[in-house]
Amino acid sequence: MTRAGQEPDETMQLKVPVLPPDETVQLRALGAEFSRTGERDPGRSRTPGHRRKATRPSALSRLRAAVAPWAPHLRRLRPRYPRPGRAGWRRWMPSWRQWLGAVLTALGLSTAVLTVAYAATGIPANLNSYATQQDNVYFWSDGTPMARTGWVRRQDMPLKDIPEDVRWAVLAAENASFYNDPGISLSGLTRAVWRTFGEGDTQGGSTITQQYVKNVYLNQDRSVGRKLTEAMLALKLDNRMSKDDILEGYLNTSWFGRGTYGMQRAAQAYYGKDVGELNVSEAAFLASLLKGAALYDPALSKANHARAVERWSWILDRMVDIGRLSPAERAKYRDFPEPLKQAQGQDTGKQSDYLVELAAQYAKKAAHLTGQQFDLGGYQIYTTFDRKRETALTDAVNKARARAKRDHPAEARTAHYGAASIATDGRVLAVHGGPDHRTQGYNESNATTVPAGSAFQPFVYASALQHGVHRTRDGGPTEITPETLYDGGDDIPVMTPEGPYWDRGGKKVAARNDGGQDYGRISLHNALARSVNTPFMQLGMDTGLDRVRRTAEAAGLLSSSFGPQIPALSEGSATPSAIRMASGYATFAAGGTHVEPYSVSRITRNGSKVKLAEPATR
Numbered sequence: 288m289t290r291a292g293q294e295p296d297e298t299m300q301l302k303v304p305v306l307p308p309d310e311t312v313q314l315r316a317l318g319a320e321f322s323r324t325g326e327r328d329p330g331r332s333r334t335p336g337h338r339r340k341a342t343r344p345s346a347l348s349r350l351r352a353a354v355a356p357w358a359p360h361l362r363r364l365r366p367r368y369p370r371p372g373r374a375g376w377r378r379w380m381p382s383w384r385q386w387l388g389a390v391l392t393a394l395g396l397s398t399a400v401l402t403v404a405y406a407a408t409g410i411p412a413n414l415n416s417y418a419t420q421q422d423n424v425y426f427w428s429d430g431t432p433m434a435r436t437g438w439v440r441r442q443d444m445p446l447k448d449i450p451e452d453v454r455w456a457v458l459a460a461e462n463a464s465f466y467n468d469p470g471i472s473l474s475g476l477t478r479a480v481w482r483t484f485g486e487g488d489t490q491g492g493s494t495i496t497q498q499y500v501k502n503v504y505l506n507q508d509r510s511v512g513r514k515l516t517e518a519m520l521a522l523k524l525d526n527r528m529s530k531d532d533i534l535e536g537y538l539n540t541s542w543f544g545r546g547t548y549g550m551q552r553a554a555q556a557y558y559g560k561d562v563g564e565l566n567v568s569e570a571a572f573l574a575s576l577l578k579g580a581a582l583y584d585p586a587l588s589k590a591n592h593a594r595a596v597e598r599w600s601w602i603l604d605r606m607v608d609i610g611r612l613s614p615a616e617r618a619k620y621r622d623f624p625e626p627l628k629q630a631q632g633q634d635t636g637k638q639s640d641y642l643v644e645l646a647a648q649y650a651k652k653a654a655h656l657t658g659q660q661f662d663l664g665g666y667q668i669y670t671t672f673d674r675k676r677e678t679a680l681t682d683a684v685n686k687a688r689a690r691a692k693r694d695h696p697a698e699a700r701t702a703h704y705g706a707a708s709i710a711t712d713g714r715v716l717a718v719h720g721g722p723d724h725r726t727q728g729y730n731e732s733n734a735t736t737v738p739a740g741s742a743f744q745p746f747v748y749a750s751a752l753q754h755g756v757h758r759t760r761d762g763g764p765t766e767i768t769p770e771t772l773y774d775g776g777d778d779i780p781v782m783t784p785e786g787p788y789w790d791r792g793g794k795k796v797a798a799r800n801d802g803g804q805d806y807g808r809i810s811l812h813n814a815l816a817r818s819v820n821t822p823f824m825q826l827g828m829d830t831g832l833d834r835v836r837r838t839a840e841a842a843g844l845l846s847s848s849f850g851p852q853i854p855a856l857s858e859g860s861a862t863p864s865a866i867r868m869a870s871g872y873a874t875f876a877a878g879g880t881h882v883e884p885y886s887v888s889r890i891t892r893n894g895s896k897v898k899l900a901e902p903a904t905r
Contacts, residue, residue: 421664422552425643427674428716428888432555434643437664440556441548443893446535449550449562454534455611456570457550460602461577462495463609466530471497471518496521499537543573544580557626567612568620571602586628596623638681641720641730642886646670649886653899667891671714680706680717705731709869713882713902718866732865735848741801741818742868743839743859745875747827748815750838756829760784767811773822775806775814781824781854788828788854796854798824820858827857841905843870843881881905 344352369378381389422437446454458465471494493501500520524533543553553573554562565573575583575598585592603620606612650668651661684704691699706719720730755764777800780787788796798821800806806819814822827835832852839861840846848863849856863871866884874881883902890897 423647423661423664423666423668425646426667426669428669428671428714429674430669431674433670433672433674434639436643436647437662439548439664440546440552441539441664442551442667443539443549443665444551444562445894446531446538448894449535449538450565450570452567452612453550453562453565453570453573454538455606455609456567456574456602457538457577458495458534459605459609459611460571460574460598461498463605465495465534468494468496469522469525471521471525494521495537496525496533499533499540500524502540503536541577542580543576544584558624559627566624567606567616568599568603568624569626571606571620572599572624572626574602575599585626599623637723637725638677638718638720640724641718641732642670642672642677644720644724644730645715645718645733646672646886650890653885653887654890654897655900665892666897668887669889669891671710671716671886671888672718673716676708676717680708680719684719703731703734703737705734705737705865707732707864707866707869709866709873709884711873711877711880711882713870713873713884713904714888715866715884715886735845735862735864737862739859739861739863739868741820741859743857743861744815744818744823746839746842746844746871747823747830747835747857748811749842749875750835751811751826751830753838754830754834756826757831758784758829767826769812770810772808772810773814773825775800775809775819775822777803777805777821779821779825781828783828790853798854798858824854824857828854832856839871841881842874843867843884 373380420437420439421441421443422435422439424435424442425433427433462468497518504520539549539551541550542548543550543556545553545556547553547556550573551562553576554560554565554569557573558565558569572595575595578598581587583591583595583598585595603612603617607614607617646668647661650656650666651658684706688699688702688704691702704719704721706717707715708717710716718730718732720732721727724730751767755766757764778797781796781798782788790796800820801818806814806817806821809817809819809822811822811826813819832854835857836849836852839849844861844863844867848867849861851860853860870881870884873884882904885902887899890899
């Protein structure tokens with residue numbers, strides 16, 4: 288731009304102050320906008336009086352504006368190294384404000400993380416299989432243990448059935464503040480985490496609630512994650528369950544060594560008694576096992592015995608310290624209560640397994656239990672089996688077997704022996720199922736494969752005494768007595784009112800005696816006593832085979848054991864089991880009253896009675 292009188296090479300310069308390169312100066316002159324170079328901005332309107340719309344501040348600008356009042360304080364927290372005004376190592380140490388800020392920040396973050404973890408942790412709906420499964424215990428008729436079955440040796444007991452001294456022995460050893468703590472121990476949890484990072488171990492510091500959570504919900508994984516999950520679950524469980532319920536669960540699921548879970552099975556394994564019979568000294572020893580049965584079972588080593596004595600004594604002293612055992616009572620227990628050298632074993636195999644098999648079948652049927660329910664365990668099954676009678680019956684069968692091997696070696700090699708003893712009220716007192724359940728898995732006492740033979744004669748005789756005999760087709764019944772005579776000859780035809788009985792093959796049916804012996808005319812009383820066949824084949828025909836069968840079934844034999852209704856029925860062609868034959872004979876001994884055989888008198892589960900169906904009586 289030039290003015291008049293000026294040289295054309297002279298230019299009037301518009302001076303603009305120097306600004307940082309990232310900023311722009313906008314000049315408004317006569318409605319025109321200029322850039323920092325003085326050039327008109329071609330993208331702007333040239334209209335006079337036009338005003339530019341204000342630009343909306345960015346999010347970063349708004350954040351800066353919000354933080355601005357706090358800037359001086361934040362600058363103080365900002366580390367400056369080396370720190371001015373300090374000498375030596377202090378030049379490199381944070382100030383107390385920085386330390387406080389770091390601590391508060393860590394606490395805030397930790398609280399937030401724990402709050403989220405607590406909210407996100409749910410109590411599992413299903414317990415561990417080992418926390419629910421128990422074994423089933425079978426007892427002889429005198430109440431002594433007979434056998435135990437199941438993968439897990441554990442029996443639940445209600446807390447009310449566990450003596451208070453026993454409970455407090457455990458609490459003194461493991462968690463004396465149990466009834467007052469929130470379910471977790473912060474110091475213990477911190478110690479466990481520290482040991483995990485420092486030594487790779489998670490031992491120490493768990494409350495009983497945490498141990499219970501580990502037993503029933505978690506695995507035995509040794510990690511910080513599992514420990515934190517355990518703590519969250521313990522907090523939630525402590526808010527939802529009563530302390531007594533947690534303690535009961537803990538006492539029933541903890542491992543005590545010797546293959547046992549829970550105080551009840553531990554008391555039986557180490558002292559041969561129920562938990563309700565323990566004294567405080569014995570309870571203190573069992574409580575010591577919770578720290579590690581492999582280290583405190585005295586039967587394993589001398590070192591274990593020394594550790595067990597030391598911890599047993601400490602637990603009793605601890606009970607005195609917390610006011611749960613008086614010094615005078617403590618003074619009574621100076622001698623260590625030596626446990627059994629080994630757990631009392633049960634006579635599994637041999638005959639006891641046959642007894643368990645029968646009792647289990649009856650228990651499920653009478654208590655209306657499914658196989659799955661029964662296999663979960665926890666049942667105390669009190670059988671009707673008499674230990675002395677079982678021994679006597681086994682001895683009798685063994686003698687018979689030995690005699691058969693001596694007198695009839697060929698037949699004895701394939702012979703099977705089943706036997707049973709039934710009381711008049713239906714109780715199964717003893718059975719013999721075979722030589723050994725471990726070598727012969729089926730039970731001969733309950734098998735229906737062998738014909739009854741001459742042992743069936745009493746049912747024919749009883750039916751004739753009850754109904755009389757019919758010697759003509761249309762005539763009425765004729766009463767018989769034990770002195771009534773019948774033909775005891777051998778190979779005599781079986782007669783009907785119309786003449787000899789012919790089978791479907793067109794042959795006359797004849798009755799034969801063992802060994803072909805001929806007894807002539809013989810009373811029914813003597814024929815029964817001497818097991819003569821021919822009189823009873825004819826007596827069955829005279830009485831009516833349908834009536835004989837009904838009498839046998841009424842006495843206790845099952846209809847499924849009968850075959851065709853032919854004269855051989857009176858010879859014992861039916862195949863009832865030894866148990867059913869003994870049950871039928873028991874009906875005679877009871878004067879004609881039959882009670883269905885039963886092998887279980889009562890059942891309880893975890894201290895509660897299980898309802899059983901009453902055996903049928905007629």
